[in-house]
Amino acid sequence: MSMCYREVTLQQVSEADIGKTLRVAGWVENIRDHGGVSFIDLRDMYAVMQIVIRNGELLEGIRKEQAVSIQGLIEKRDEDTYNPKIPTGTIELEAKEIQILGDVYKALPFEIMTSREVREDVRLKYRYLDLRNQKVRDNIVFRSRVISYLREKMTELGFLEIQTPILCASSPEGARDYIVPSRKYKGKFYALPQAPQQYKQLLMASGFDKYFQIAPCFRDEDARADRSPGEFYQLDFEMSFADQEDVFQVGEEVLSGVFEKFAPEGSAVTKAPYPVYSYKQAMLEFGTDKPDLRNPLRILDLTEFFQKCTFQPFLGKTVRAIRVHAEMSKSFHGKLLKFATEIGMGGLGYLEVLKDGSYKGPIDKFIPEELKEEFRSLARLEVGDTIFFMADREARAAYFAGMMRTELGEKLDLLEKNAFRFCYVNDFPMFERDAQTKEIGFTHNPFSMPQGGLKALETADPTEILAYQYDIVCNGVELSSGAVRNHDLQVMIKAFEIAGYDEEVLKQKFGALYHAFQFGAPPHAGMAPGIDRMIMLLRGEENIREVIAFPMNGNAQDLMCGAPGEVTEQQLREVHIKVRD
Structure with a gap:
């Protein structure tokens, strides 16, 4: 820690320091003048401390939200001025010197302490100020702790963390791709991954037994309260020589663990094994494949x-x-x-x-x-x-x-109050008929293993075939989707043929999997619980943007940095792009 700016952070100061001269640093949260004696509420990331100023000259030029360094004597507060709401509520620092480290040059767009009551577009434009609000900041700190726990838990269960590419090939996987033009290869494009689907299956074909990552996923979809536009994160994991039950057990252990550890005190969390409903049963009993069991x-x-x-x-x-x-x-x-x-x-x-x-x-x-x-x-x-x-x-x-x-x-x-109720929904239909075109297409994940294998694909009505697909649902929110993957080349060829893709298209769009499955691919299965949704549930937030450090707004705009934005003609030329009117 740089002694030049501070010797301690505010949560480290206690009654044991009374009588010591210390240097602290942070932001000026509030200034109060009590006639002859003034007070500053100084805030850093960890706590708030009362600063008492008996020399009025020290306050000259001091305004809210300046970053300051203050040196002074730690004193015991008068008992009738104790503040039990903060850890430093029985002590204060009498300022002897105040140094402005980061000045404020114009009026604040909103009060930091009440920023959550401000219009969302203003909050997102000045997100760096919004994040100074304790409740907003606490969500991001909480998120970090949850992700750290997930990493620790997956490693403990024998999973290896491996990063998969962000620039990859575009493939028809359900949602709309974000595409990235290539400078080197004229007229060709990369895509940002909708999920690491093919790569994690290729890792299983490579002989890795258990993989996971905190995976960024990119889908050009419209926002909802529980879905961020553009990008989101998931706990992506895959297992070799595994079936549906193996994945269920890992999902239960990890999610029950994280919810028992991080849910508000006194919350009830479903114990493993979670109840399992078929898609058909869920639609009948609950009218949805995302049932709220509370x-x-x-x-x-x-x-x-x-x-x-x-x-x-x-x-x-x-x-x-x-x-x-x-x-x-x-x-x-x-x-x-x-x-x-x-x-x-x-x-x-x-x-x-x-x-x-x-x-x-x-x-x-x-x-x-x-x-x-x-x-x-x-x-x-x-x-x-x-x-x-x-x-x-x-x-x-x-x-x-x-x-x-x-x-x-x-x-x-x-x-039910103060409860997190989990269930699995499985046995989803493999195919569905389009209401307009009457053509058969994949219902969900095209890489799922059909129940009944090749025989079912060759003899059954496609709309009657079920897939080894499953979701984890918590309190009516889909937290995860997953599947036993199709690792058999002949089954893959037939499944895609039914959905209207001939073998040549399969080779072109999913060439890596097509070829990898010709060299002894193991049975494998996995899932990917959504981290943003998980944290949103745990924090009791109605909007997913409250648990993301720098979210886009509902129209997929970064109001703070101005994305999407225009680029120069030179940049367009370099990637062989011409913008049409």
């Missing part, structure tokens, strides 16, 4: 039953229902109906179970008397229950039911 409500499938009834709007439709045991006012029902119409439903049918066991609601008269007991048993109805109905084509009925489950859970305050 919500106790489950969706019922009453399709078959209502085909025996006379309610015309349900006939020939998929019918889903949600049973709720709660007091609901007329105005609450009105708000629910409004929500239902806003998400595209034609209405919202319901029944209430009265004290005498009879039903009240517009659908009651359409259920024949002889079927009412069967209905009660199927829906597991009790006195005081209300059951809501959603009917449409299967996908839309699932969507509506999922949205209504979330709305009811939140509005009735049913969600």
Whole structure:
């Protein structure tokens, strides 16, 4: 530490230093004049300390947010001025000398202590000031601690950290690439990796047993509250001679470990093994493949039953229902109906179970008397229950039911408090048919192993084939996706053929994997939990930008440094690019 500017950082000063002359440094957070005696709240990265100034001349030229070095005597505060909110709250430093190290030349765009209340575009433009705010800074310090723990944990589990290239070949992997023009090879381009997918599989083919990295990923996608535009980081890992269960165990150990260590005190964290839901089961029970298990409500499938009834709007439709045991006012029902119409439903049918066991609601008269007991048993109805109905084509009925489950859970305050509830969702469809073109394409990761292998690809309806793909979901947020990889060349050729890529395209776009799989590739599997989302959940933040040091705004702009920006004509010429109007 340079003794020229400071001898100690502020959190190192304690009552043991009373009577010592010390030099400290930091930023002027606040200046208070108490008539004859003035005070500065001095802040460094670690703590805040009160500086007392009895010589008014020392305050000349001092203003907020200057970087200063102060030398003085450590004193005990008067007991009635103790500040229990800060570690240095029982001591103060009487300034004998103040040196301005970094001056402030113009008005601050906002008060540092309340920067989180400022408009986001202003915060991001002056992010270096926003980061001086303790809560903002603490998120970044917290992020560093989590990443350090993840590295330590993965190494402990026998994984080797290996960095994969940032400049790579463009490949059709689902999202839109960021492309980088080549100066040396006219008309050719690199791409920034959407994920280290091919490289980590090639590492397995190279004989490395367990790989991981804190991987930067680049996707030209629009922002959401839980997704940063442009770039994000994930804990990417892959294992040789491994199947789905092997990956599940590592995922559980690492995520349970990090959440148990870093979640707020008193939080409940799912213990391994995590519950596992197939994609089909998740869509039925929760109406989404990202279920929030803090919500106790489950969706019922009453399709078959209502085909025996006379309610015309349900006939020939998929019918889903949600049973709720709660007091609901007329105005609450009105708000629910409004929500239902806003998400595209034609209405919202319901029944209430009265004290005498009879039903009240517009659908009651359409259920024949002889079927009412069967209905009660199927829906597991009790006195005081209300059951809501959603009917449409299967996908839309699932969507509506999922949205209504979330709305009811939140509005009735049913969600479990202070809990992180994990689950796996697996058995995703390998292929899907495009609604417009009717052509078959990959549903998710094209590098997944299809269940049933080559035989399934050659004989089954592609839309019926499931993949060894899985997600980890926590509190309704997808934290990770992964898969058992396809390491068999013949299976790979056939899978891509079904999705419309012939062997020549496969060689051209995924040539490295195509050739590597001809030289004894081992079975391998992995996943990649998202670090930004993980930290967002742990910190209880609603917006992912709060846990990233220098985030872009929602329009993928760096307001602080001015990216994306224009480049010179010379730079364009060097990479053989001409900008079209």
